[in-house]
Amino acid sequence: MFRLYGIRSCIVVPLEAGERVLGGLAVATTSADRALREPFSGWLRLVAEVFASALERTAMEDALRASEGMKSAILSSLSNGVAVLDSDGTIVAVSQSWTIEGATVGSNYVTAWRETARAGASHGSDAAAGIAAVLARERDSFAFEYTARDPTAERWYSMVVVPLNQPDGGAVISHTDVTERKRAEVNAQRSRQELAHFTRVSTMGALAASLAHELNQPLAAILSNAQAARRFLDAARPDLGEIRSILSDIVEDDKRAGKVIEGLRELLRKGETEVELLDLNALIRDVVKLLGSDALIRRVRMHLDVAAEPLIVAGDRIQLQQVVLNLLVNAMDAMADCPTEERVVSVQTELCDGQTARVSVQDAGPGILTGQHDLLFEPFYTTKPTGMGMGLSISRSIMEAHGGLIWATNNPARGATFSFAMPIRNGTAT
Amino acid sequence: MSRNGARIIVVDDDISVRRALSRLLISAGYQAQTFESVRDLLMNGELGRTACVIVDVRMPGPGGLELQEILSQVPVPIPIIFITGNPDVPTAVKAMKAGAVDFLSKPFSEEELFGAVERALALRSASTDQRRMAHRRR
Numbered sequence: 001m002f003r004l005y006g007i008r009s010c011i012v013v014p015l016e017a018g019e020r021v022l023g024g025l026a027v028a029t030t031s032a033d034r035a036l037r038e039p040f041s042g043w044l045r046l047v048a049e050v051f052a053s054a055l056e057r058t059a060m061e062d063a064l065r066a067s068e069g070m071k072s073a074i075l076s077s078l079s080n081g082v083a084v085l086d087s088d089g090t091i092v093a094v095s096q097s098w099t100i101e102g103a104t105v106g107s108n109y110v111t112a113w114r115e116t117a118r119a120g121a122s123h124g125s126d127a128a129a130g131i132a133a134v135l136a137r138e139r140d141s142f143a144f145e146y147t148a149r150d151p152t153a154e155r156w157y158s159m160v161v162v163p164l165n166q167p168d169g170g171a172v173i174s175h176t177d178v179t180e181r182k183r184a185e186v187n188a189q190r191s192r193q194e195l196a197h198f199t200r201v202s203t204m205g206a207l208a209a210s211l212a213h214e215l216n217q218p219l220a221a222i223l224s225n226a227q228a229a230r231r232f233l234d235a236a237r238p239d240l241g242e243i244r245s246i247l248s249d250i251v252e253d254d255k256r257a258g259k260v261i262e263g264l265r266e267l268l269r270k271g272e273t274e275v276e277l278l279d280l281n282a283l284i285r286d287v288v289k290l291l292g293s294d295a296l297i298r299r300v301r302m303h304l305d306v307a308a309e310p311l312i313v314a315g316d317r318i319q320l321q322q323v324v325l326n327l328l329v330n331a332m333d334a335m336a337d338c339p340t341e342e343r344v345v346s347v348q349t350e351l352c353d354g355q356t357a358r359v360s361v362q363d364a365g366p367g368i369l370t371g372q373h374d375l376l377f378e379p380f381y382t383t384k385p386t387g388m389g390m391g392l393s394i395s396r397s398i399m400e401a402h403g404g405l406i407w408a409t410n411n412p413a414r415g416a417t418f419s420f421a422m423p424i425r426n427g428t429a430t
Numbered sequence: 431m432s433r434n435g436a437r438i439i440v441v442d443d444d445i446s447v448r449r450a451l452s453r454l455l456i457s458a459g460y461q462a463q464t465f466e467s468v469r470d471l472l473m474n475g476e477l478g479r480t481a482c483v484i485v486d487v488r489m490p491g492p493g494g495l496e497l498q499e500i501l502s503q504v505p506v507p508i509p510i511i512f513i514t515g516n517p518d519v520p521t522a523v524k525a526m527k528a529g530a531v532d533f534l535s536k537p538f539s540e541e542e543l544f545g546a547v548e549r550a551l552a553l554r555s556a557s558t559d560q561r562r563m564a565h566r567r568r
Contacts, residue, residue: 053550103477210516212516213515213516214515215515216536216537217444217447217515218446219448219537220447220450220515220536220537220538221449222447222450223450224450224451224453224454224540224541225453225541226541227454228453229453229457231457231458231540232457243467246450249446252446252451256446266500267544281450293516296488296489297488353436
């Protein structure tokens with residue numbers, strides 16, 4: 001090749017970028033009297049360095065452009081609304097799907113939330129505080145759900161804030177519209193509540209006779225007391241002491257009747273779940289009392305053995321009452337065909353390993369058929385001629401919602417024991 | 431007045447009902463004695479001097495129907511008035527067939543109660559007369 005072009009002299013220097021060789025720079029001459037030698041080769045090295053750094057910069061710029069393109073492509077194709085904040089909370093980039101009103105690139109997102117709070121949205125300050133905590137690196141992430149009213153309907157959003165992995169800090173905000181999921185949740189909860197209410201109503205229907213008894217007792221006492229008082233007043237010298245004691249008895253019986261109605265109303269109340277701290281022992285005593293007349297009519301003896309210490313749990317009073325009610329009514333139903341003297345329901349509450357409250361309801365009925373243990377808690381499974389098969393299924397979903405468990409076993413001798421267990425909380429019953 | 435101190439027994443497990451019935455009977459001139467259960471009555475009561483028994487149908491342990499069966503064994507039947515907070519037809523029929531004077535649903539008025547008590551007292555004196563006559567004939 002040298003001969004072909006008549007090259008007499010040539011110098012090649014590498015184009016180096018750090019360790020990497022990007023190429024070479026060659027200078028050749030065909031003139032015999034201009035042999036390329038020092039110091040020319042030194043100048044050439046300098047030129048090569050300038051070239052190399054220029055080349056490198058171009059390559060980096062290309063890469064950067066490509067990566068910027070990739071980033072904005074990613075940002076624009078995200079279905080969630082995503083915004084990148086700098087360490088002050090100012091929005092530096094948003095995805096195409098970011099449609100949060102009043103929060104555009106250049107505005108401060110934390111300030112935007114604070115303004116929402118000032119405008120009356122109670123969740124605004126929580127959101128602002130959460131984002132600020134992530135920006136200050138006090139939290140690794142912040143997740144938040146909130147409602148916003150768009151012109152047509154209420155919508156639910158979930159916001160997740162994570163730190164931006166950059167030396168200068170910052171954060172990435174991601175918004176997802178979770179309205180559909182929320183609606184499904186609300187609907188599911190509503191149907192669960194309606195079903196629970198329905199089964200409560202039908203259980204109460206079965207208890208109507210016993211409730212009538214529970215009301216007729218005080219009503220009978222009130223009527224007889226009042227009529228006796230009227231007669232005493234007709235006497236020549238009425239015994240005012242006796243009349244006063246009659247009147248206080250009437251007051252007491254009236255209160256007693258009122259309590260029956262109140263308990264009934266509470267059980268039949270339809271409504272939102274209300275979680276409070278309550279003592280399972282007291283709750284069970286109430287239900288056993290409510291069922292007292294029913295047990296009497298069915299000739300069932302109730303034996304109650306409660307733990308010495310209060311069993312404080314967090315839960316919805318009505319729902320937990322319903323579980324206990326279901327188990328007690330089932331236990332009594334199970335013994336309908338037993339001889340009277342064998343009809344005993346034993347209710348026991350206990351504290352297990354210091355952190356779980358356990359309630360068991362033991363009957364002396366025929367027990368659970370082999371292979372039916374798993375079916376018991378399924379919807380529409382029933383062994384009763386008039387049963388709906390919802391009681392245990394609802395009890396199970398109530399227990400699951402309370403972080404508890406419900407199960408059934410056969411007793412060694414005869415009958416079955418249904419138990420449920422749920423976590424103990426610190427505190428006192430409200 | 432036939433109310434002059436006739437002794438009437440009330441058996442009911444509900445203390446309010448016992449107290450109220452006892453007062454109502456006393457206010458009308460009867461004597462009243464109350465028991466919380468059939469067992470209590472059989473152990474502590476003096477049935478011989480009793481004009482009639484007012485008893486709740488259902489109580490823990492033996493109820494009104496069981497008491498009726500026991501009292502049917504004694505030589506001079508004691509009239510029984512049933513009271514109940516939870517009336518049902520089969521029980522009422524059973525009680526009436528076995529000779530109950532009345533079957534009252536709680537709450538009942540004084541007229542209903544005194545009407546039943548008067549009929550019971552009439553029955554009681556009739557049967558006592560019969561027994562006396564039978565005794566004399568012997």
